[in-house]
Amino acid sequence: MHAVSPVESSPVETPAGAPVRDLRRVHIHPDNWYPLAWSHEVKRGKAHGVRFAGEPIVLVRTESGNVFALEDRCAHRQVPLHGGVVDGEAIRCCYHGWTYDCSGRCIDVPYLGRERLPNGVRAYPCREVEGLIFVFPGKRELAESTPLPPLGSVANRAYKTRRFGREVACHYSFMHENLMDMNHQFLHRRQMGQMRARSLSRRRGDDWVEVDYTFSREAGQQPIGEALVFGQSRQGQKKHKDVMTIRTQYPYQTLQIRTSEGTLVMDLWIVYVPLDAEQRTNRTFGLLSVKRPKLGFLLDAAWPLLIWFTERIFKEDRWIVEREQEAHDAQGADWNHEVFPVINELRDLLRNCGAPPARRVVPIEPEPAAQSCVS
Structure with missing residues (x-):
C-alpha cells in the first residue's frame, strides 16, 4: 500500500489564513513552446546540449540544415548524445555508435545489424523561427494545436x-x-x-x-x-x-x-x-x-x-x-x-x-521480502 503526498509541502499562509502554493515552488508548465537556443548556437553538422527544467535535450542540425530535438541520453549507456557525431540526417552516439534519426528511433547499431535494433529515445517537437529554436517539452500530442508565440516586431523591417x-x-x-x-x-x-x-x-x-x-x-x-x-x-x-x-x-x-x-x-x-x-x-x-x-x-x-x-x-x-x-x-x-x-x-x-503540484509515492508499509531464486 502506498500514500500519495505533495512535494510542495510548505504552503504559504495568507493574512486571512488560507494556504496558497509558494509561487517560487510552482514549476513552469511544459505544454508550451520554449526557445532553448539561438539558431547560431547550433552549427550545421553539429549537436548542442541544452536543458529544460532539468531535462537534458540535444539539438541537432543535420547536414541539410534541419534541426531536431531528442532526449540527450543514449538509450544504450545513458551518455549524452550531444557528444556524438552528426551523420547526414541522424546523430551517432560517441560511445558505441548507436544512431538515431529525427524521430528518436534507433536506426543502426554497428555490431548488431539493422534487423535487431533496440528502442530509441524521446523526440521533442522542434521549430526554428526568427533565429530561435523552439522545443515543446510537454505532451507531444498538444504541440500541433499549440501555436508558437507572436514575436513582436522582429519580422518588421521598420x-x-x-x-x-x-x-x-x-x-x-x-x-x-x-x-x-x-x-x-x-x-x-x-x-x-x-x-x-x-x-x-x-x-x-x-x-x-x-x-x-x-x-x-x-x-x-x-x-x-x-x-x-x-x-x-x-x-x-x-x-x-x-x-x-x-x-x-x-x-x-x-x-x-x-x-x-x-x-x-x-x-x-x-x-x-x-x-x-x-x-x-x-x-x-x-x-x-x-x-x-x-x-x-x-x-x-x-x-x-x-x-x-x-x-x-x-x-x-x-x-x-x-x-x-x-x-x-x-x-x-x-x-x-x-x-x-x-x-x-x-x-x-x-x-x-503553472504546472500542477508534483506528487510522489511514499511507501507506508514495508514491502514483502523478495523470494529467493535459490532453493
Whole structure:
C-alpha cells in the first residue's frame, strides 16, 4: 500500500489564513513552446546540449540544415548524445555508435545489424523561427494545436532588433514580477535619473494580465539610450504622455511603448526558461525591437550605445532578482509583503497557469521480502 503526498509541502499562509502554493515552488508548465537556443548556437553538422527544467535535450542540425530535438541520453549507456557525431540526417552516439534519426528511433547499431535494433529515445517537437529554436517539452500530442508565440516586431523591417539573453540565478516568477512592476525605477536611478511611474489601468484574462504606465522625470537627465528609443531628446519635459504596456501572456512577456500619437517605438518580447530541476535558474531569451527613425542609419550608428544602456539596466535587474531568490532560500518560503494590485494578480496568474503540484509515492508499509531464486 502506498500514500500519495505533495512535494510542495510548505504552503504559504495568507493574512486571512488560507494556504496558497509558494509561487517560487510552482514549476513552469511544459505544454508550451520554449526557445532553448539561438539558431547560431547550433552549427550545421553539429549537436548542442541544452536543458529544460532539468531535462537534458540535444539539438541537432543535420547536414541539410534541419534541426531536431531528442532526449540527450543514449538509450544504450545513458551518455549524452550531444557528444556524438552528426551523420547526414541522424546523430551517432560517441560511445558505441548507436544512431538515431529525427524521430528518436534507433536506426543502426554497428555490431548488431539493422534487423535487431533496440528502442530509441524521446523526440521533442522542434521549430526554428526568427533565429530561435523552439522545443515543446510537454505532451507531444498538444504541440500541433499549440501555436508558437507572436514575436513582436522582429519580422518588421521598420524596426531594428536586438537579440539578448543571460542566465539568471532565480525562479522565473521573479523575472515576470520585476518587469511588470515599474515602481522599481529607483533601482535604475543611476541610469535613468529619478523617474516616477504611474499606473493608468490594468486588465486580465484567463491566461494573461497587463498594465499601462506613464512616467514623469523628477530629477536627473534623460539618458542617451532613452532618446534613441524615442528618436528625440526630451530634456526639460517632466511629464511624458507616452504609454508603456506590459503584458504577461503565459508563459511569455511583452513590453511596448507608444507615443502620444500612438506610434509603437519599442517592442520587447521575452521569456524565461528554467534550466534546473528545482527551477532556481533561468535562461532569458529576449527580442528588443526599436522603430527606425526617418534617417535609419542614425539608429545603426548609435546601436552600440543602446546595447550599452540596456545591458546596464539588465545587470541591475539581474542583481536584484538574484538577491530576492537568495532571501527566499534563506527563509524557506515566500515572505514578500506585496501591496501592488497588478503584481498580486500576476502572482495568481502564474500559480494558476503553472504546472500542477508534483506528487510522489511514499511507501507506508514495508514491502514483502523478495523470494529467493535459490532453493
